[in-house]
Amino acid sequence: MSDLSQLQPGQRARVCEVKGSTALRRRLLDMGLVPGAEIEVVRVAPLGDPVEYMVKGYRLSLRRSEAAKVTVETAPCEWCPNREQCPNRPAGWRGWLARLGLSSRSGDGYGLGDGREARKPEDGHEP
């Protein structure tokens, strides 16, 4: 588990908890950062702050200090930049399907909101 400010561009995650002051929290929730929401890091501003994210189908930018109040669960293997080196990478034909972005299972796991399903990560997986 980490917080949003620690993620790198390209990483996807799922929102767990939203902390912070009433105003910030309210604002983040209103903007769609509810627990369970998918969020992707798009890019970092030239001066290092703020950071642009993709959430609920639109682009939102937050300062790192604001993003730090959002705890997230990092995404399943398919979208992890480190997947080539990761020991938990699925093998065999399931792995082949997973790398294509298809799932050999349906129903459970994460819906990514764009019609595709993703496989749930193995326990203890951290990209």
Add this chain to the structure above:
Amino acid sequence: MSPDTTVQAPTATLPRNGAAPQRDQPLVALVGNPNAGKSTLFNAFTGARQHVGNWPGKTVDVKTGTVRWDGRPVTLVDLPGAYSLSAHSLEEVIARDFILEERPDVAIVVVDATNLERNLYLVVQVMELGVPVAIALNMMDQAEAEGTVIDVARLSQLLGVPVVPTVGTRRQGLADLLHKALTEARPQPRPVDYGLEAERELARLEPQVAALAPLGSPRHLALKLLEGDKEAMRALGDSSAADALRREAAAAAERIRSVYGDDAVLLIADRRYGYVHGLAHQVVRRSRGQQRSLTDRIDDVVASRLLGLPIFFGLMALVFKLTADASAPFVDWVDVLFNDVLARWAAAGLTGLAAPSWIISLAVDGVLAGVGGVLTFLPVLLVLYFCLAVLEDSGYMARAAFVMDRAMHALGLHGKSFIPLIVGFGCNVPGILATRTLEHRRDRILTGLLVPLMSCAARLPVYVIFAAAFFPRHTTAVIFSLYLLGIALAVVSGLVFQRTLFAHQRESLFVLELPPYRLPTLRGLLTHMWRHSQEFVVKAGTVILAASIIVWALLNLPVGARPEESLFGRGAGAVAPAFEPLGFGNWEATGALTTGLVAKEVVVSTMSVIYVGGERAGEPEPVDIAGDVRRVVLGLGQATLDAAKVVLSLFPGVNLLGDQPVEADTALGQALQRHFTPLSAAAFLVFVLLYAPCVATLAALRAEFGGRWAAFSFFYLLALAWLAGFVTYQVGGWLVGG
């Protein structure tokens, strides 16, 4: 307070600006997210038949207008854009309160079809207010371009409200929208199921809320009570029943917390998004997967680590250059029109009517000079606002805020603060008006206090004259360093203010949406440009005109006195000794500075009058009206041509402009050399850079932030200017003279 006080209305009073809705006409409210195209829709409906109002004492725009439907006029109100009605920002409060108190016949929620979930989040909240709702599913063209298909009929059926696809920029779907909104919309206050526990609590609370009969649907208020919303608590009033209800609500919230492990605020937001997510899932079909859109590809360049800042500065420089150069021909034309042509006509006409000379003087030197002074701003502002509208409507502004935030934040400002500051370099007044784009009052005030330190264009003539006269070999360097001094002091002031005046205030949020890039429509650009320029001319114009006339009066009373014996001169002379330590303790200098309060460039013309002697034609020349009209018309044509040349010359490689020599007023320059030394000139320049905002800026400060902040700005800048001038003169003297 007595126990039988009637129930208080939720919040502040609503705009009563003369365009208050009459209920013999249907009232339609427009709400929606920012960037959803609400204003475009409003403008398309109402055309020129609209009126911009202000929340009394505050400065959020609420536009009202009229649209014809079925032969009858309908009042349309454009409420501020909001992401939610949780009422944490002024825009949200106004949007919500308007609907609760004015009870429009229907609220049309303008929804961005490319961003359905977040927009529907607002829709359900509006529905919960109990007002009939219709949805304008806007930007359907963009959705289509992205390959998104929305089952409109299904959405309408699931929500129970009419949904009409529209393309605001092409004016499609408008008639259908208005018709369905006014005929088919019904209240649907219960779109979202908040789960077993919450619904049970709500079922208990709602009847009690209804019994107290405050504004709004019981559901909405009950939800707010569960969230612990203080305003909602207050809205219940002071009766014992209200107290009991408040206690119950608190207990209910506790129960929810113990079941869910988190507070009701989160639960409610979560359930709402869960609902709209499911809704979106059922009605949206994407025929293409999410690819790298055009917006992303543009952002890869514009917001990139390498190019982001250079592109930003480049665009700002372009805006500046365009504003200054493309408007200059028109500024000259207006100047000739007022101070030459119209002045002569007025003089001749009034002389013909045997008007006394003081009336002629009032008309020419007071009124015409004042009005002309204001209208010379107009070309500059038109170009400036046009450029800003392009940046804003295309979506670039958000990226600029994104790129600049780190630097701005270090000064205690917001990324969006850069706009007012940059604009302030052209003219402080639109700079201050531009602070409205900032969401939080703290940011607005802090930025607004720094705007006057951005050396505006009106100060430039003063710099040029003095620099040319006293530092002929280093004019550019001198002027540039003045600008830098202004910026440096702005940085320092910002840091000081942040730690002192605003230390106790919580920092405001950044949280900024980056809308997709869109091609602005010419109509939209011109509308924005015109609206903002008009606002300036009306607001600043009246102030400047009044001030011009007052100064004219002071200069010309008592009648027949020489300048230094007029009320003005004597006043200036009285104040002059205060400026001895700065090197220019004479009435001429202080007099000129005082006139500079009307508008900074007047300093030069006043000095010209005082030192070189005003030229008052004894007999007005015979007026050749035909000749003058021809001159004016041709002059306009020439100005347009020159402006076009400037625009074309901006393209690299094209240079249609000859070298334009800087004309220095040598007579004035020589006169100044007799009255100033280089050192006192330097001190004078520093003083002019920093001292009090002009009356128009003060008026803007007062309108935006209140009299106290305007006064603070005045005295702070005056003190800063005096100190800086003092340091310049004394330390400079010590360094140079020894």
